[in-house]
Amino acid sequence: MKKILVSGANPAWQKVLQFPKLTIGKVNRAGIALFFASGKGINFARAVKNHAEADAEVVQFLAGASGKRIADELDGEGIPHTDVFLGYGETRTCCTCINAETQEITELIEPSPELTESDIDTFFNAVSAKIPSCDAFAICGTMPANAPDDIYLDLTMKALGKNKLVLADTIFNLTPILEASNGKVLLKINADELAEYTKINNVPQALAMLDQKYQLACGAITDGPGRAYLLFEHNIYEYELPPLEKIVNAIGCGDTASAVLISEYMISTDAVESFRIALGSASANCLSFKCAEFDTDFAAEYASKIKIRKL
Numbered sequence: 001m002k003k004i005l006v007s008g009a010n011p012a013w014q015k016v017l018q019f020p021k022l023t024i025g026k027v028n029r030a031g032i033a034l035f036f037a038s039g040k041g042i043n044f045a046r047a048v049k050n051h052a053e054a055d056a057e058v059v060q061f062l063a064g065a066s067g068k069r070i071a072d073e074l075d076g077e078g079i080p081h082t083d084v085f086l087g088y089g090e091t092r093t094c095c096t097c098i099n100a101e102t103q104e105i106t107e108l109i110e111p112s113p114e115l116t117e118s119d120i121d122t123f124f125n126a127v128s129a130k131i132p133s134c135d136a137f138a139i140c141g142t143m144p145a146n147a148p149d150d151i152y153l154d155l156t157m158k159a160l161g162k163n164k165l166v167l168a169d170t171i172f173n174l175t176p177i178l179e180a181s182n183g184k185v186l187l188k189i190n191a192d193e194l195a196e197y198t199k200i201n202n203v204p205q206a207l208a209m210l211d212q213k214y215q216l217a218c219g220a221i222t223d224g225p226g227r228a229y230l231l232f233e234h235n236i237y238e239y240e241l242p243p244l245e246k247i248v249n250a251i252g253c254g255d256t257a258s259a260v261l262i263s264e265y266m267i268s269t270d271a272v273e274s275f276r277i278a279l280g281s282a283s284a285n286c287l288s289f290k291c292a293e294f295d296t297d298f299a300a301e302y303a304s305k306i307k308i309r310k311l
Helices: 040-051 064-077 117-133 151-161 174-179 191-198 203-213 253-268 271-285 296-303
Strands: 003-007 012-019 032-038 055-063 081-086 093-099 104-109 136-140 165-169 185-190 218-222 228-232 235-240 307-310
Touching: 003 040, 003 117, 003 253, 012 064, 032 040, 032 064, 040 055, 040 064, 040 136, 040 253, 040 271, 055 064, 055 117, 064 081, 081 117, 117 151, 136 151, 136 253, 151 165, 151 174, 165 174, 165 253, 174 185, 185 191, 185 253, 191 203, 191 218, 203 218, 203 228, 203 235, 218 253, 218 271, 228 271, 235 271, 253 271, 271 296
Parallel strands: 003 055, 003 136, 012 093, 055 081, 136 165, 165 185, 185 218
Antiparallel strands: 012 032, 093 104, 218 228, 228 235, 235 307
C-alpha cells in the first residue's frame, strides 16, 4: 500500500468527558470519560489505519509522562510513530467537554512546551530522512512555540523535490506552500480557516481566487454538518451532506476527512469521488467518542447519500 508520512508536531493527550448537563460556574460531574492519544497528526494517522487503503507514520514532539502515555497508546493501536522526546515540559493535555443535553462541545487545550533550536533540527532531520521512502507527505496543524515560520515550507519543498504528493491541513505560513504546488498539493482546511486565510467569507469565491493564483491538485473545504466544497481541475463542486440523527463527538472529523481524501486520491486521482468518500468517513467519526475512529460500513452508506453539484 501507499505510505503517508505525517508531520504531527503538536500532539495531545486527550480527555473526553461527557456531562448529562454542563453548566459554567458550577460543579459538573462527567458521566462518561475516555482517554487516548490525539492531536491532528495522530488523528490523521488513526483515520488512515481505520480506512485501510494506505499506511501512515506520524513524526511528533513528545515530552514528560503524558508524552510517554501517547507513545505507549500508539504502540498499542499499531500506529507507526517517530518521536522527538524533549528533555523538558509535558506534552499538552486537551480536554473535550461534551454537553449531552445540547450536544455542544467545548475544548480546553494546554499550551505546548516551547522548543529549542536543537529539538527543531532533530524533528526536521527526522522528517527529511523519511520523505524519500513515502508516497505522500501530510502537514497537520500548527507547530509548537519557537518553531521557525519556514519549517513547513522547507519540508514541503523536500517532498515536492522528490515528486511526492503533499496534503496541507494548515494555514501556518501557507502562501509559499501553495506557490510551490505545481499541481502536487492538496489543500484541506475548513471554511473558517479559508475565510481567515483569504479574507473572503464566500467559499466558492475564495476557492475561485485560489484557483486563479495557484496550481493546486485540489482544494477541499469542510464546514461541519454544512455544505462542503471542492476545487478540482478548475471546477468547483458543492457537497450536500444528509443530517445525522445524533452527534457523539465531532472532534477529529476534519483530520479524518484529510486522511481519507489523500488515501483515496493516491489510488484514483479523482478528487471529486475521493472527497465524497472522505466526507462519509468524517461524518461517521461523529458517532464515536474517540477521534478518527469510525465504522467504515456506515461511512460508505452515508457517503452514497451525499449530493454533489457542479457550480
